[in-house]
Amino acid sequence: MTEQITPQAFLAGRLLLESEVPSEFLTNKDVITEPSIITENGRYHCRRCCNEHRELFATAPCAWCGNRHCIYCRNCLMLGRVTACRKLVRWKGEPYAFPSHSNVLQWKGTLSHGQRHASLQAVQYWKQKEDHIIWAVCGSGKTEIVFDAVAQSLANGERILLATPRVDVVKELYPRFKQAFPSITITALYGDSPSVFHPAQLVIATTHQTFRFKKAFDFVIVDEVDAFPFSCDQSLQLSVNEARRPLAPILYLSATPSRSLLEQNKRITKVSTRYHGHPLPLPSFVWIGNWRKTVMRRKLPSKLVTWLEKHHRKPVFLFVPSIPVLEQVSAALKQLGYIHDAVHAEDPHRHEKVTRFRDGVTKLLVTTTILERGVTVPRVQVAVLGAEHSVFSEAALVQISGRVGRSHRHPTGDIAFFHYGVSKAMKRCRQQLQQMNREGF
Ligand SMILES: [Zn+2]
Ligand SMILES: [Zn+2]
Incomplete structure (x- = not known):
């Protein structure tokens, strides 16, 4: 080429x-x-x-x-x-001109009521060149919400950046956009992506990749804006800003926007309902006493064992606060005869283990917070051991709860926070989900 x-x-x-x-x-x-x-x-x-x-x-x-x-x-x-x-x-010469496209959107699905409202807002703010946040609950269908704004931007001959902190989101979004916009040049950029020579009109990239772009884009969408490392790395935020042309609007998408992002932006659209129309399942709080002592002896709290028994035929996510706890819990599960996988961020077999879980080969996956986002498995039930631990922030707990009941056929499910004292984050998480349910119904 x-x-x-x-x-x-x-x-x-x-x-x-x-x-x-x-x-x-x-x-x-x-x-x-x-x-x-x-x-x-x-x-x-x-x-x-x-x-x-x-x-x-x-x-x-x-x-x-x-x-x-x-x-x-x-x-x-x-x-x-x-x-x-x-x-x-x-x-430094004349900028490369991208073509205008009419009727490029090939997606034929229907938007839910909440999605349609947010989609219209996204188009409106894009037209006005204003930054905008869409605060959409987990499972609301964020991607489809932006299709119309992207289509209109392409009709104007604009170049678009869809950036996200997470490489797995880039990999997931790329085929969906390819399918929705088959006639557009689209490229996916992340750490080890194949090098690309053609100037794509729609660039889907990790936020790190935006270091290579300056004043390139007319419309920028940042998905999962509150995720690590973007949320706490100012140079990445600056870089996304530098990648846009003067006046190009940014659309932020998140299920759990940070307080500071909400304070910085006045234009916020909420999507409080899931695309299937069922309310968000709420977590229950289960006191289990000093669970650290129990897992240090390679044992599990009995209430957790009962809960696992109840759900043994369904896929179960068991979240734990740290790698040492992960290892102790995994050893205890082994002793009890539970077939399971345990996964954390540095695990070299992370992707295989997640795939096995997704495909239903393993029914029980013990994990640190790395899987709080992104992984969608029908009928999944969720337990958090040590939910009061500081790694489980309000946003993390909302994301974890958001794994449950996402599919149309299985819109409900069990979320249990096993704890040794209810934290502020746990309370706020439940309040936030209740509030969304009130707004949505
Ligand atoms: Zn540098
Ligand atoms: Zn040198």
């Missing part, structure tokens, strides 16, 4: 390292190369990720310039090392 593509198309809205650009493009008069790390008022500044924190720069022996103490930026290291001796490349 490289031979047909022009430098203007290749570099459209992108800021790349010299080594990422075909060398024949570098001599084009409209291609400019600039230093990647500059010093301003005695401070280093990485021009790719805008990092200015001294502690996020380091020196290392450099293969490019031979300097034994070449400065590099640690903040955007995951996209390949930016060193002070290397140049960044961009296009």
